[in-house]
Amino acid sequence: MSIPIEPTPLPDIRLRIGDCVVDISLREIVAPGAHRPRRVTPKAMGVLRVLAGNAGKVVSRDALLAEVWPDTLPTDDVITQAVTQLRKAFGEKRGDAQYIETIAKTGYRLLAPVEWLPDEGNEGKQEHARQQNQTDAITLPEPTDGGVSAGPGAVEATLPSVGTGAPVVGTAIPPSPAGSRWWLRERLLVSLVAAIAAIALVLFLAVRHIDLNRDDGPGSVQNGVGPGPERSYRLLTSSLGFEFAPSLSPDASMVAYAATLPDWRGTVIQVQTTNASQPHQISHPPEGVSDRAPEWSPDGREIAYLRYGPGVHDCEVRITAASGGSERSVATCRGDDQNSLDWTPDGRALVFGSMRLEDGSTSGLRLLDLQSGRWIELPYPGAGRAFDYMPRYSPDGRWIGFIRNPQLGDLWRIPVAGGEPERLTRIGGEFRGWDWLPDGNGLVFGRRIDSEARLYRLDLATGLINDLGLDDAQTPATAARADAMTFVRRRPQFGLFRVNRSAGSGPIQRERLFPSSGRDTMPSLAPDGRQLVFSSNRSGHFHLWWTDLEDPQSLRIIEDVHPDTLSRPEWSPDSRRMLVVGHDDDGREGVFEVVPGSGQVSHLPMPGPRFRALQAIYTPDPDQVLMTVRGPDDMLCLVLLDRSGTEWKVLGSIEDVSLARVDTANQRVLFTRLSADGLWQADLSLTPDSIRVVDPDRPTRWRYQTWAVAEDGSIDYLDLRPGCLSSLSRIGNGEFEGAGLAPSLPRCLNPDRLSTTTSFSSSSRLDAVFTAQAVDDGSDIGLMAAPSSIEEPHQAAPSGWAK
Numbered sequence: 001m002s003i004p005i006e007p008t009p010l011p012d013i014r015l016r017i018g019d020c021v022v023d024i025s026l027r028e029i030v031a032p033g034a035h036r037p038r039r040v041t042p043k044a045m046g047v048l049r050v051l052a053g054n055a056g057k058v059v060s061r062d063a064l065l066a067e068v069w070p071d072t073l074p075t076d077d078v079i080t081q082a083v084t085q086l087r088k089a090f091g092e093k094r095g096d097a098q099y100i101e102t103i104a105k106t107g108y109r110l111l112a113p114v115e116w117l118p119d120e121g122n123e124g125k126q127e128h129a130r131q132q133n134q135t136d137a138i139t140l141p142e143p144t145d146g147g148v149s150a151g152p153g154a155v156e157a158t159l160p161s162v163g164t165g166a167p168v169v170g171t172a173i174p175p176s177p178a179g180s181r182w183w184l185r186e187r188l189l190v191s192l193v194a195a196i197a198a199i200a201l202v203l204f205l206a207v208r209h210i211d212l213n214r215d216d217g218p219g220s221v222q223n224g225v226g227p228g229p230e231r232s233y234r235l236l237t238s239s240l241g242f243e244f245a246p247s248l249s250p251d252a253s254m255v256a257y258a259a260t261l262p263d264w265r266g267t268v269i270q271v272q273t274t275n276a277s278q279p280h281q282i283s284h285p286p287e288g289v290s291d292r293a294p295e296w297s298p299d300g301r302e303i304a305y306l307r308y309g310p311g312v313h314d315c316e317v318r319i320t321a322a323s324g325g326s327e328r329s330v331a332t333c334r335g336d337d338q339n340s341l342d343w344t345p346d347g348r349a350l351v352f353g354s355m356r357l358e359d360g361s362t363s364g365l366r367l368l369d370l371q372s373g374r375w376i377e378l379p380y381p382g383a384g385r386a387f388d389y390m391p392r393y394s395p396d397g398r399w400i401g402f403i404r405n406p407q408l409g410d411l412w413r414i415p416v417a418g419g420e421p422e423r424l425t426r427i428g429g430e431f432r433g434w435d436w437l438p439d440g441n442g443l444v445f446g447r448r449i450d451s452e453a454r455l456y457r458l459d460l461a462t463g464l465i466n467d468l469g470l471d472d473a474q475t476p477a478t479a480a481r482a483d484a485m486t487f488v489r490r491r492p493q494f495g496l497f498r499v500n501r502s503a504g505s506g507p508i509q510r511e512r513l514f515p516s517s518g519r520d521t522m523p524s525l526a527p528d529g530r531q532l533v534f535s536s537n538r539s540g541h542f543h544l545w546w547t548d549l550e551d552p553q554s555l556r557i558i559e560d561v562h563p564d565t566l567s568r569p570e571w572s573p574d575s576r577r578m579l580v581v582g583h584d585d586d587g588r589e590g591v592f593e594v595v596p597g598s599g600q601v602s603h604l605p606m607p608g609p610r611f612r613a614l615q616a617i618y619t620p621d622p623d624q625v626l627m628t629v630r631g632p633d634d635m636l637c638l639v640l641l642d643r644s645g646t647e648w649k650v651l652g653s654i655e656d657v658s659l660a661r662v663d664t665a666n667q668r669v670l671f672t673r674l675s676a677d678g679l680w681q682a683d684l685s686l687t688p689d690s691i692r693v694v695d696p697d698r699p700t701r702w703r704y705q706t707w708a709v710a711e712d713g714s715i716d717y718l719d720l721r722p723g724c725l726s727s728l729s730r731i732g733n734g735e736f737e738g739a740g741l742a743p744s745l746p747r748c749l750n751p752d753r754l755s756t757t758t759s760f761s762s763s764s765r766l767d768a769v770f771t772a773q774a775v776d777d778g779s780d781i782g783l784m785a786a787p788s789s790i791e792e793p794h795q796a797a798p799s800g801w802a803k
Helices: 042-053 061-068 077-090 122-132 177-190 192-207
Strands: 014-017 020-023 028-030 058-060 100-103 107-110 114-117 158-160 167-169 233-235 243-248 254-260 267-273 290-296 302-308 315-321 327-332 341-343 349-352 366-369 375-377 388-393 399-404 410-415 431-436 442-449 452-459 465-467 473-478 485-490 493-500 510-513 520-525 531-536 543-548 551-558 578-583 589-595 600-604 612-618 624-630 636-642 649-655 659-663 668-672 679-683 692-695 707-709 715-721 724-731 747-750 761-763 768-776 779-784
Touching (some): 014 042, 028 077, 243 485, 254 779, 341 388, 442 473, 452 473, 520 768, 578 612, 589 612, 612 659, 624 659, 707 761, 724 768
Parallel strands (some): 243 290, 431 473
Antiparallel strands (some): 014 020, 290 302, 315 327, 341 349, 485 779, 493 510, 493 768, 578 589, 589 600, 612 624, 659 668, 668 679, 715 724
């Protein structure tokens, strides 16, 4: 039988457990005889902290779930995986528990003695964290650097996170008398030097004494488990399914968002108060139609939104009263485009992002006068040559900000009447929404990093960016006249699936490969049809994993390289090597050549010191490689490089290329562009005269990664269609019909689950598609105070931020 947890204060960030040293801030465990520290996941470290705080006592699985996974509904296997990872880091052998003992059907007990090691300057860090942990005018908790605030009487430590630059605030655990006595005995036995500190701690605990067994009525602590740390946000929604695209009323009293409904295909617009009341549906589309992207009018009386029908051209811009009632259509748009809008400050017009026009061209930002229905183009250089998305008026009405090319882009702004665009960031990443901060001195934006999306703040005066410390957060939206911000919290789980590719192979058969609780993405099949690599965070960090499909026990991690999500690893024609774009354990970025058989990883040179690689591909010629790069002028280019000498030479190039693949069967290069939908081809030498259109419409610029070339040269494309969330189709202009490669009817791989927007693999030889699909998905709306200032930026000027 397990005894109640008696939480022990954890004032330091390093400790010795048995013969191992644990660095909590780095999440590393150094075991005797180990070649290098073993880094564990944040959740595994959270489990270890609870066990260390109750060393020698049994901690139940329920208590661990409550402490480490608060406000979630995880399965028991998450604890098993965390403990397994800790045992490996401690160097435990199977059947010989020297550190963590499993108590059958109950929980776990830490067997080894614990000694907390002093960390200089920690007291000052705690004081800084306490000063930051204040509430704002609307009584929402002000976010600390780590995005978590601790409750009253909590002992907390601010711990820097590795890799993202985001801080993490350690779990706040209230002290208890019993826990302090055990901790004091351990410290006295380990070291006499700690006696003075222990006495001081006892005096502190006497003042802050908490009787965990006292019943103070509703809300009191029971069963000896103290309250968890207070979050910097609270969730407004928790229904099954999706709530997304939030928009706050000007005074932050109401929030509007798009939502799915049970047993209903499509989405509706719902409104609710920000005190987490029940939502009120204000739009009523027919089934199969989706209402999205709500935006409050400046006076808070109306909401504009987009209605997408099942057809390509079925799209309307609609306006309704914020309380519901009559709706009116004010404009039409393309249903296969990513439309975006905002109100003008006077409420008389709507501003729209780039839209595809009837003649096939792309517009720049433009206004729709609601009284006359007239479209007005905003004059600025570059309009129509790039895709400018999510326009937003600044709080002072002087600027219009927007994301240029959100899949591989940056934040920009122009004067409200048009003029020279000003670039605000130099990231070149995948943006997940943005908004102005209420004071107008900064912006907040979402960006995809590795396997998750995170929120960041940009200070306009200094150009500094900091991480807000929120995991799996995106699509921020602020209130115009209140210090509040909403965002979307989405925590999907993606698994790898092998699905039969052609209709001739019979009904759809989905086989999940190497199931895990992580996010598995970007499967890349080798030309030999046996080897498969993919990216996953199943180890706690985003790594490459390799396997032999004919040997299920062969799955292993490839060390010292972390792949980027902008492109999948690309195999050599002989299936012996791979080119991977990403960074190594030291943070060095670029292109890496990996030999899976030996685990060898080599960093490759670039065409120039100011070039940033987005993709690297082998060609049939072993002395030549293709790279998609962002040049010094920020132009995306596909370059052909001669690697036979010490200094690599550029042999050819094509501008405006977002992604490329080699079609060995037809001796050509296929590529997409950011400036337009469609697919192009060129010869392997990138001769300008060889460039021509393969498909004028697909892939769309928003799904520029979701296409693959099979061994026979056929081109598969993954998108979503009415009634099917993962649809596979053959694309091309029919030029190879004699080889049976003409476009085919769509094949529904999964009607109810989305595929990722990253790369997949297709094989005509195996008649199979290897893709990442959602296993568990959904999203909620969160509310927090808008970040106001940057005390300690965790990332320097954005010009150097290219992760």
